[in-house]
Amino acid sequence: MRVLRKADWSIWYGTLARAFGGALESSVERDLWEALTEHDRSLGLWDGDECVGTAGAFTFRVTVPGGASVPAAGITMVSVAATHRRRGLLRTMMRRQLDDIRAWGEPLAVLTASEPDIYGRFGYGIATQALSAEVDTSRVRLSVPPGTDGVRLRYAAPGEVLDACEAVYAQRVPERPGMLARRPGWERLGLLDPESERGGQSPLQCVVAERGADVVGYARYRIKPDWDHRGSDSAVHLSELEALDPAAHAALWRFLFDIDLTTMIVAPGRPVDEPWLHMVSDIRRCSVRLRDALHVRLVDVGAALEARTYQTPVDVVFEVEDAFCPWNAGRWRLTGDSKGASCKRTDEAADLALSVRELGAAYLGGVSLASLAGAGRVRELRQGALTEASVAFASAVAPWLPHGF
């Protein structure tokens, strides 16, 4: 195992692409990932001159409850060649990565997983969920709030309005836990549009919402129209939508509902607290589903719990189990409120017992400690501590990340 050399990137990426069934082959996508790869934070496993394992770690800052932007390693591009499976190569890379991240002083590691079962054993908890919907727009009506008609919508080529859309995105980042402050280059992720992956849909289209001279929202989408009125799978496929206020949000969704020759909006990967869910006439015809999204690992329990705030005052002692990163194991006393927090080692009696995986799941405020206790994964040792901590950890805005990495 060695740190990735720039000259080895093509071979390394080839190993990754093969592990994903050769699906990552578009040259635009490839060029973007090459530009974004942080070589000195990436690992390759070599068997002679053959690359048999890959793993990377982006330098991210992730929004946490309270709005702070906390350094996090974005774990990515993990693969092991099928010829070398189930001999512990992933485990070897995970070990090295978490040691490195600790040495870099980053309190969190985050990832989106190809399969949800892989990373729990390394202390990652599922901290956010994404909502997918298939809205039957031939039957469902949308009621919009006052002010919606004051928003002007304008078609634009996605690339031409990229800066204005990215400025909207940047304003949203501190408002929602789980979002990433994007470094230069990452904005291009939203423009990837390989023809091979369109499956009969149009190229990427964009509409911006404006109030006066200001861009206050945008939507990127593709369309599969129903030319011959067979009504089969004509749909608007939403790729991305951000809005700065309720009227802009409503105007963009009304636009998606109104596109002629389509009878459905397919919207994957949306936040679980999207306002439009409360604007539809028939939620049952929206085929809402949930799936795991961002997995969070506290690499440094004390620093991570101090980096966020708590919506109500909290004073609890956690007994933390962490077999994979034993420096986190033991008792931690967390005191905090909406202004700040302290989390220090303690010998006092524990109030709640849990593993670092549950702390990761609850960290962004979207998964309740009480719910995890219901699953037997958190134990209450002092009566009242569970409710106190559950309420304090919760976030008024559901954590969410709009894209994978």
Ligand SMILES: CC(=O)SCCNC(=O)CCNC(=O)[C@H](O)C(C)(C)COP(=O)(O)OP(=O)(O)OC[C@H]1O[C@@H](n2cnc3c(N)ncnc32)[C@H](O)[C@@H]1OP(=O)(O)O
């Ligand atoms: C953040 C991301 O990049 S997500 C992308 C992950 N990559 C992929 O899905 C690409 C296709 N898959 C692969 O390349 C490989 O199967 C990997 C990387 C998932 C696993 O690599 P391996 O080297 O076979 O894993 P390794 O032998 O180290 O297994 C470690 C443990 O994880 C378990 N495990 C490995 N893969 C999986 C899986 N897909 N589902 C459930 N458990 C798994 C093993 O059983 C083992 O368990 P144990 O510790 O209890 O014995």
